[in-house]
Amino acid sequence: MEDMGAGLPAWLTTLSWIYIAVALASAAAILYDIRRRKSPSSRRGMEAVWPLAALYLGPLAFPVYRRFGREAGSVREPDGISADEPATSSAVHSGLFGGVSSGLAHIVAVPFVVATGLTIANMDMWAMVVIIALLAAVSIFLFEYVSSASANRGVPGLIRVRSALVVAALTVAAFDLGMLSWMLILHYTENMPAAGDVRFTFLMQIGLILGTLTVYPAARWLVGRGRRAPAS
Numbered sequence: 001m002e003d004m005g006a007g008l009p010a011w012l013t014t015l016s017w018i019y020i021a022v023a024l025a026s027a028a029a030i031l032y033d034i035r036r037r038k039s040p041s042s043r044r045g046m047e048a049v050w051p052l053a054a055l056y057l058g059p060l061a062f063p064v065y066r067r068f069g070r071e072a073g074s075v076r077e078p079d080g081i082s083a084d085e086p087a088t089s090s091a092v093h094s095g096l097f098g099g100v101s102s103g104l105a106h107i108v109a110v111p112f113v114v115a116t117g118l119t120i121a122n123m124d125m126w127a128m129v130v131i132i133a134l135l136a137a138v139s140i141f142l143f144e145y146v147s148s149a150s151a152n153r154g155v156p157g158l159i160r161v162r163s164a165l166v167v168a169a170l171t172v173a174a175f176d177l178g179m180l181s182w183m184l185i186l187h188y189t190e191n192m193p194a195a196g197d198v199r200f201t202f203l204m205q206i207g208l209i210l211g212t213l214t215v216y217p218a219a220r221w222l223v224g225r226g227r228r229a230p231a232s
Contacts, residue, residue, distance in 0.1 A: 006190075008193065008199060012199050012202070013199055015202065016198045016199050016201065016202035017198060019058050019059075019202050020058075020198070020201060020202065020205075022058050023054060023055050023057070023058040023061070024055070026054040026057065026058060026059065026061040026062050027051040027052070027055050027061070028051075029054075029062055030051050030054050030061060030062060030065050030069070031050075031051040033065075033070075034050065034069075046069065046093055046096075049093070049096055049097050049100050050065050050069050052100045052103065052104070053096045053099060053100050053212075055205075056099065056103055056204075056205040056208040056209060057209065057212075058205065068088075068092045068093065087220060087223045088220070091216055091220035091223050092219075094171070094215075094219035094222065094223065095212050095213075095215045095219045097140070097143065098136070098140060098172070098174075098175050098211070098212065098215045098219070099175070099209075099212040101135075101136040101140050101143075102132060102172075102175055102179060102208060103208050104135075104136075104139070105131070105133075105134075105135035105136045105139070106128075106132055106204060106208075108131070108135060109127075109128050109132045109135065110128055110195050111195070112131065113128050114195050114196075125183060125187055125192070129176070129180060129183070133172050133176060136172050137168045137171075137172045138168075140164075140168040140171050140172065141164045141165060141167075141168040142164075144163070144167045144168065145160055145161060145164040167222055170218050171215055171219065171222075173218075174214055174215040174217070174218035174219075175211040175212070175214065175215040176211065177211075177214040177215075178207070178211040178212070178213055178215070179207045179210060179211035181210070182206065182207040182210050182211075183207060186203060
């Protein structure tokens with residue numbers, strides 16, 4: 001991606017390094033807390049998601065984790081969902097998994113596009129967007145299918161596949177509403193730094209937060225419809 005970030009303020013580089021350092025510290029703190037508080041009520045699927053989500057949530061990570069991530073003492077129903085867990089918590093968990101999936105897809109897609117020079121409509125950004133969306137969709141689909149298979153053993157496989165496809169498609173579309181809009185703003189205002197620039201990493205972290213916010217309403221709707229399998 002061309003270096004179009006010349007107009008960004010100089011202090012953004014310092015802020016980027018500080019934010020990344022805080023994100024790493026938050027991930028380490030959450031990982032330590034999960035291991036320290038480990039109990040039979042912990043949601044095993046989220047044990048990996050929370051530290052990874054912290055890598056882009058930064059200083060927001062631990063407060064969100066304390067509110068929605070600690071489940072010690074909650075009573076679990078046979079289907080794996082806490083009896084006292086509101087739909088909001090399930091939607092937050094689902095939204096964070098969408099963010100983590102997209103973040104991991106970025107790690108693969110960005111260096112791949114930079115190394116290969118791949119473009120779509122003469123823009124490397126569109127190539128990144130397409131690859132990220134595909135990788136994230138596959139990740140979410142597999143997670144949903146495997147989770148539903150363990151939680152709903154009596155449901156026919158075709159129905160689980162269809163449900164997982166709906167979840168993956170809607171999650172990626174809703175996430176891109178925030179993430180892609182942010183990338184387009186940066187691109188067309190010529191404020192998108194090169195992929196190897198620390199400011200690029202920071203700005204993508206902001207994009208992942210925006211994507212998580214826009215995916216939340218969709219995740220809440222899916223939870224209400226019973227589409228989301230518990231992260232276990």
